Amino acid sequence: MNKSASYLSNELTIMVPxxxxxxxxxxxxxxxxxxxxxxKEIIVIDDCSSDDTFQKAKSTGVTVIxxxxxxxxxAGAQNFxxxxxxxxxxxxxxxxxxxxxxxxxxxxxxxxxxxxxxxxGFVLPRYVNTIWERGxxxxxxxxxxxxxxxxxxxxxxxxxxxxxxxxxxxxxxxNGGWTTRTMxxxxxxxxxxxxxxxGVRFIPEAVSxxxxxxxxxxxxxxxxxxxxxxxxxxxxxxxxxxxIGYLNSMIAIALWDGVIAxxxxxxxxxxxAIFFAQPLFLLGYIIDAPAVLVPALVKGYxxxxxxxxxxxxxxFFILRTINGIFILEAVWSEMIMKKPLRIYEKGH
Amino acid sequence: MNVGLPGTGIGGIFxxxxxxxxxxxxxxxTLKGKSDLVRWRFVLGQLGIGTGIIFGMFxxxxxxxxxxxxxHSVASSYGLTQAVPRYHVFLIKxxxxxxxxxxxxxxxxxxxxxVIGKNxxxxxxxx
Numbered sequence: 001m002n003k004s005a006s007y008l009s010n011e012l013t014i015m016v017p018x019x020x021x022x023x024x025x026x027x028x029x030x031x032x033x034x035x036x037x038x039x040k041e042i043i044v045i046d047d048c049s050s051d052d053t054f055q056k057a058k059s060t061g062v063t064v065i066x067x068x069x070x071x072x073x074x075a076g077a078q079n080f081x082x083x084x085x086x087x088x089x090x091x092x093x094x095x096x097x098x099x100x101x102x103x104x105x106x107x108x109x110x111x112x113x114x115x116x117x118x119x120x121g122f123v124l125p126r127y128v129n130t131i132w133e134r135g136x137x138x139x140x141x142x143x144x145x146x147x148x149x150x151x152x153x154x155x156x157x158x159x160x161x162x163x164x165x166x167x168x169x170x171x172x173x174x175n176g177g178w179t180t181r182t183m184x185x186x187x188x189x190x191x192x193x194x195x196x197x198x199g200v201r202f203i204p205e206a207v208s209x210x211x212x213x214x215x216x217x218x219x220x221x222x223x224x225x226x227x228x229x230x231x232x233x234x235x236x237x238x239x240x241x242x243x244i245g246y247l248n249s250m251i252a253i254a255l256w257d258g259v260i261a262x263x264x265x266x267x268x269x270x271x272x273a274i275f276f277a278q279p280l281f282l283l284g285y286i287i288d289a290p291a292v293l294v295p296a297l298v299k300g301y302x303x304x305x306x307x308x309x310x311x312x313x314x315x316f317f318i319l320r321t322i323n324g325i326f327i328l329e330a331v332w333s334e335m336i337m338k339k340p341l342r343i344y345e346k347g348h
Numbered sequence: 349m350n351v352g353l354p355g356t357g358i359g360g361i362f363x364x365x366x367x368x369x370x371x372x373x374x375x376x377x378t379l380k381g382k383s384d385l386v387r388w389r390f391v392l393g394q395l396g397i398g399t400g401i402i403f404g405m406f407x408x409x410x411x412x413x414x415x416x417x418x419x420h421s422v423a424s425s426y427g428l429t430q431a432v433p434r435y436h437v438f439l440i441k442x443x444x445x446x447x448x449x450x451x452x453x454x455x456x457x458x459x460x461x462x463v464i465g466k467n468x469x470x471x472x473x474x475x
Binding site: 145146147150152153154239242243244245248249250252253254256257259260264280283287288289290291293294298347 | 358360361362363366367370372382390394397398401403404405407408409412416419450453454456457458460462464465468474
């Protein structure tokens with residue numbers, strides 16, 4: 001056990017916002033109680049669930065609170081609890097997320113540096129069964145094995161993931177907590193930190209396991225939220241982040257790829273194949289397969305999950321196609337039609 | 349959270365280029381006495397992944413090229429199609445244009461950042 005983490009965890013509150021998470025909340029709380037460095041307090045915010053989330057959370061012995069009425073968003077639930085937190089550090093975990101036993105121990109020391117105000121960890125789907133979960137599994141292996149460590153090297157992880165992040169409570173409160181002005185409150189908060197010259201870290205050794213969408217209905221709600229969240233944050237923050245080195249390039253390229261690569265992927269490639277009667281153009285869908293497979297296999301080897309990586313790999317291309325549709329819809333809706341998405345739907 | 353098209357487009361090339369940039373940064377830090385083995389291990393690990401990706405793309409391209417050429421050769425020997433020259437799946441021009449696009453975007457954003465950042469500071473100084 002890391003002594004420094006143990007000392008820091010006496011100043012840690014973990015908050016778990018939950019809405020209709022009766023099926024998963026006990027697992028989440030149990031994984032927090034069994035941490036190698038347990039927190040000082042665990043607070044579950046039951047956002048007026050219609051199932052028995054409240055009762056099940058209460059049965060584990062942790063503090064369970066409920067706002068007077070449903071807040072409508074995860075950010076709203078978290079802000080309701082934030083007022084009650086007096087510890088130096090606060091960790092936010094989704095109600096369907098479990099942590100590796102040493103996740104807190106690994107993550108917390110990142111906040112020892114004075115200018116670091118938030119830290120996030122590695123995310124992997126808890127269940128990898130359906131096409132959607134498998135596609136997401138490969139996506140996360142790529143992003144958290146290759147992209148995010150590079151972002152961290154340059155001091156700019158793109159987002160401190162809302163499902164598993166730790167913050168300095170004072171700084172969070174000074175920033176008014178999580179806002180509800182975008183569909184991606186974690187991205188909004190992270191980019192605000194950067195504009196105030198704070199730092200954010202990514203610690204790959206700290207691992208979390210959220211339940212990922214298992215069907216198209218659930219996946220589509222999440223992708224819609226995430227896609228609109230990205231565009232909303234770009235519209236909101238572009239002036240403030242445009243002179244922040246590396247971050248500005250990442251965002252510009254993400255937007256470029258989201259639009260141009262999506263159009264090429266969804267329209268140009270099939271049209272070229274048809275127009276020139278040349279099926280070779282369809283190779284455009286898989287020609288970058290090594291760019292995804294190599295990082296996934298590297299992490300899969302470390303986790304002894306090579307078989308899972310190889311059997312999940314084809315699902316990635318399906319999810320990627322759907323991703324492209326949603327990002328284009330978000331750009332169209334938010335930037336061109338000026339019809340922002342305002343309703344927060346988790347999907348389950 | 350992952351949106352857009354991970355792996356495709358210039359984003360993938362951006363991160364590949366970043367791994368080489370990391371090595372340059374680490375060399376400079378080492379010369380200044382500010383690096384260590386832990387940092388080097390991490391940088392070389394990411395470079396290894398990046399190199400593996402580039403190698404994998406060439407192997408994939410070579411295999412596709414070979415399959416395409418062989419299928420056409422067999423088909424043309426039966427008169428089913430015309431013989432075709434060996435295609436090179438990885439053409440230098442598209443790679444060049446992709447790198448040029450990436451460089452244009454990165455440089456443009458940095459210039460825009462300097463201009464807008466400067467204007468912001470001027471507004472703060474002279475409200």
